[in-house]
Amino acid sequence: MKKQVVVIGLGRFGSSVCQELYKMGHEVLAIDSNMERVDANRDHSSHAVIANATDESELKALGVRNFDNAIVAIGDDLQASVLCTLMLKEIGVSKVWVKARDLQHQKILEKVGADRVIQPEYEMGVRVAHHMDSEKIIDYIDLSKDYSIQELTASDKIANRTLAKLNLRERYKIIILAIKRGEDVNIAPVPNDEVQENDVLIVMGHRDDLKRFEEKGI
Numbered sequence: 001m002k003k004q005v006v007v008i009g010l011g012r013f014g015s016s017v018c019q020e021l022y023k024m025g026h027e028v029l030a031i032d033s034n035m036e037r038v039d040a041n042r043d044h045s046s047h048a049v050i051a052n053a054t055d056e057s058e059l060k061a062l063g064v065r066n067f068d069n070a071i072v073a074i075g076d077d078l079q080a081s082v083l084c085t086l087m088l089k090e091i092g093v094s095k096v097w098v099k100a101r102d103l104q105h106q107k108i109l110e111k112v113g114a115d116r117v118i119q120p121e122y123e124m125g126v127r128v129a130h131h132m133d134s135e136k137i138i139d140y141i142d143l144s145k146d147y148s149i150q151e152l153t154a155s156d157k158i159a160n161r162t163l164a165k166l167n168l169r170e171r172y173k174i175i176i177l178a179i180k181r182g183e184d185v186n187i188a189p190v191p192n193d194e195v196q197e198n199d200v201l202i203v204m205g206h207r208d209d210l211k212r213f214e215e216k217g218i
């Protein structure tokens with residue numbers, strides 16, 4: 001479904017969110033106080049405008065209240081990012097996602113009502129560490145402190161066996177959510193499905209169980 005998203009702050013982070021959403025077919029209003037940044041995003045957004053996002057009357061004049069989603073990607077100007085977040089929530093934007101530079105910034109944003117706070121450098125650092133920790137891990141998402149979802153490459157150790165035979169749920173307490181084979185994705189694997197070498201398994205479980213599986217089972 002087509003979404004209406006306002007992206008505020010068109011640095012590296014904001015412009016990549018803006019351009020990607022626009023490519024996906026969503027309506028994107030791109031805002032920055034810097035003319036060059038706005039110009040650079042003109043062809044990659046539905047509308048690109050120069051405005052000061054800490055000025056409530058400017059935001060209202062742009063019709064920001066009609067947008068359900070906003071991304072605040074104002075870089076290091078903590079005061080501007082907090083003020084803008086607060087105003088967007090007051091105007092009534094239901095989902096406001098904000099980029100934070102550190103934990104302190106994140107806490108303030110949560111207090112003023114940000115619906116999701118992203119720390120790109122920190123989050124990417126965690127992912128890179130996991131990839132480096134094990135070459136079998138392709139991608140990684142934390143669900144909570146204890147549980148995560150990982151993408152792992154299957155070796156010949158578990159190849160040519162069905163999920164029933166592998167019995168990973170019993171042996172490792174992990175769940176196979178999907179199996180990727182080249183371009184094909186089997187999103188609801190059944191017990192009779194076979195795993196082949198180099199398949200990518202998307203598995204969910206406790207971090208300790210996933211670690212055990214990654215070291216001994218795959």
Ligand code: ADP
Nearest residue numbers: 009010011012013032033034052053054074075
């Ligand atoms: P990144 O680290 O993602 O590259 P930057 O700090 O380079 O982020 O970019 C932040 C952007 O936010 C800049 O383009 C800047 O002009 C914009 N910006 C900062 N304050 C405001 C504001 N009050 N209103 C609109 N845009 C702003």
